[in-house]
């Protein structure tokens with residue numbers, strides 16, 4: 001516990017700036033660059049996109065091509081509003097905490113996620129059951145950090161999902177002229193897969209319950 005009563009995360013969290021603000025493991029730094037655009041080519045059979053120097057590591061086991069990003073956490077400034085492509089994916093598939101990179105918290109009601117409470121006009125009955133989620137789970141100590149520091153979590157709500165299902169990816173489809181289309185979700189097995197470039201993994205949160213925040 002710190003002097004303020006906040007539990008300390010199990011993993012190691014990088015900090016930044018004079019206030020030593022915690023920087024989530026999944027956050028990108030300005031020294032990390034997306035390296036995709038000029039490397040994309042039309043596949044030799046004309047049916048989809050690929051990299052000029054593609055390796056098996058560029059696709060996931062469903063055959064989806066992933067955007068490339070350099071990996072040097074701690075270089076430059078952190079960007080709290082987006083996620084590093086490969087670290088987000090690692091957290092989603094491994095159910096790792098997006099803040100410290102350690103194992104996410106799991107209890108009898110499932111894995112712990114901290115999400116933004118939708119505004120009243122978007123708060124549909126049953127939310128967040130079936131939510132297509134791009135925010136990785138968290139461990140219990142980091143749930144406190146996230147609720148206090150994340151700018152997008154004005155109204156944080158703790159969710160347990162007993163079955164977070166690997167649903168597909170988020171990114172964009174390209175056309176035969178290698179022009180990018182709008183951002184979209186793509187479920188695994190979709191016919192547009194050969195044309196799609198992924199930059200986030202998507203989990204479908206099922207068997208969800210809302211969890212009361214711990215007493216302050």
Ligand SMILES: [Zn+2]
Pocket residue numbers: 009010011097098099100101102138139140141142143
């Ligand atoms: Zn954590």
